[in-house]
Amino acid sequence: MQELQKIKEAAEFIKARIPFIPDVAIILGSGLGILADEVEEKIEIPYSEIPHFPVSTVQGHAGKFIFGKLEDKNVLLMNGRFHFYEGYSMKEVTLPIRVFKMLGVKKLIVTNAAGGVNTNFKPGDLMIIKDHINFSMANPLIGRNIDEFGPRFPDMSNAYDKELVELAKKVAQKVEVPVVEGVYFMLTGPNYETPAEIRAIRKLGGDAVGMSTVPEVIVANHCGIKVLGISCITNMAAGILDQPLNHEEVIETSMKVREKFIRLVKGIVKEM
């Protein structure tokens, strides 16, 4: 079946189950699924029920959409995303974004857990993403361009919408959640980086490193969805501290920051 047809069928399935067009979609990163508890009038749709949807497998990822109200806005939460390192193709990883577009979504908040590369950062910091470096050596837009979504050679000069970045910083002050700002650097994973890779990333301009987000942001920009990105710095990247990295630490830190994270995201959604 043609890609566009699959996307349309997935979107039709969802449309039939929700009473509204979401104002904003929010992709929840590792350990950040807790935001789902804040949503009212919830309608949950597991990915496994949606035609053509892959199913997420990683620990800490649930795998469902949650529609409902957050700060009186209609929101669509994506609890559990698809990662390239799980073996999904870039097209599968980004399928939900095009489904969002078909549903009428105009704004997207992407969140993730990331390692701190900038030595001024500390675990527990929330980083507003101002730009990214795609070092995955892959791209979800490779292949025939679907003109219905966007142009063959899309502009990426405002990949993280400047107005949304400003809004996020303003809200952060208002709700008294300190934030840092930086460039997100994507590698595929699944291994954490070597200390030499982290030194290279720092030289190349990365402030935080992670294994997600960039494919979704590329596809969102292609189809004209405005993006805001927030990284939870769950650990210092390899070689900065004299200790090995593990997934438990990542989940543990995201648990610790959840109250701040929720306050910030709710504040942003309210003002969007």
Ligand code: HPA
């Ligand atoms: N590296 C890559 N991805 C990550 C990290 C890291 O240190 N922490 C959380 N996600």
